[in-house]
Amino acid sequence: MNIGLVGYGKMGKAIEQILIERGHTVSKIINEDNPEEIADIKPENTDVVIEFTGPDSAFDNITSVINNDVPVVSGSTGWLDRFDEVKALVGSGKAAFFYASNFSxxxxxxxxxxxxxxxxxxxxxxxxxxxxxxxxxxxxxxxxxxxxxxxxxxxxxxxxxxxxxxxxxxxxxxxxxxxxxxxxxxxxxxxxxxxxxxxxxxxxAHSRKGFALGAVLAAEFLAGKKGMFGMDDLLQL
CATH class of the missing domain: 3.30.360.10 (Dihydrodipicolinate Reductase; domain 2)
Incomplete structure (x- = not known):
């Protein structure tokens, strides 16, 4: 799979390592140095985006990618007062969204x-x-x-x-x-x-590895789907 990373801090780097270990390609990395390039993430070059950023940017990042019809896995927190807006966007037929406050x-x-x-x-x-x-x-x-x-x-x-x-x-x-x-x-x-x-x-938690692996498993699960999903769907809890 071609997977884009939006956010390239410690979690983003841990996710990148697991993506490579599992045979995936990192199609695009967006961080504070190139935020405008998020518009270049499209279905023809990216299957799923994994987004781990901050409260101030998460909502705009998520909606920008979904509006380009690319599924998004997000673990960002602090923006959930606008969660219903993302839910409505996905409900209108846009790409799938997978959210978890914790992927472990x-x-x-x-x-x-x-x-x-x-x-x-x-x-x-x-x-x-x-x-x-x-x-x-x-x-x-x-x-x-x-x-x-x-x-x-x-x-x-x-x-x-x-x-x-x-x-x-x-x-x-x-x-x-x-x-x-x-x-x-x-x-x-x-x-x-x-x-x-x-x-x-x-x-x-002893390290970020458990969180990063869960996010990658969520991206693998989300590919090709439509709708809203979470860890209960992935783990069948």
Missing amino acids: LGVNIFFKLNEFLAKMMNGRGYDSSMVEIHHTQKLDAPSGTAITLAEGMMKGLEEKTGWVNESTKAEDKIGIVSERIENVPGTHDVQYDSEVDTIKISHV
């Missing part, structure tokens, strides 16, 4: 475990909270993975109506503490506290 197989299993635990904890007198830790280059807080975890918790916790990115206790909100530490790929701790004990589940 382990994290997506963790998502399901998190939802199951929240249902078990509902109404049992525990207060829920979360800590997420990432590298200092991560600009958005909380992480997209933390937001997905919070949304999963709210499915099971009837008393929780949202989340707040702070450590302050709020009866109807899940408190998410965000820490940024050098060279931390990603850690997420979900915790339930009562007067008598604490229950905690954690996911700790």
Whole structure:
């Protein structure tokens, strides 16, 4: 497959390595030095684009590629207030879109475990909270993975109506503490506290390789498809 990369930071480079290992060709690399060349990505030269950029550029990158009828896999976070616009664009017959806040197989299993635990904890007198830790280059807080975890918790916790990115206790909100530490790929701790004990589940990433492999698997899955997809579709969870 011919796969384009939009975003060429540490994640983009990790994805490039796995693409080459799996026999794919990198058709185009777009970064901050050549953003205008994204218009050159077309079906005749690119089968799928993998996009990992920042909150300020992700939406424009994604829609530019989709409008050229090229499928997009994206792991960018911090832009999801415009997600419905991308969904409508794809629904109008444009190329497919695959989104995940986290492409790690382990994290997506963790998502399901998190939802199951929240249902078990509902109404049992525990207060829920979360800590997420990432590298200092991560600009958005909380992480997209933390937001997905919070949304999963709210499915099971009837008393929780949202989340707040702070450590302050709020009866109807899940408190998410965000820490940024050098060279931390990603850690997420979900915790339930009562007067008598604490229950905690954690996911700790050891490198970016798991995220990069998941993104490449998503690109292989997306080729030739139309519509909206996510990790549940890829992994059949």
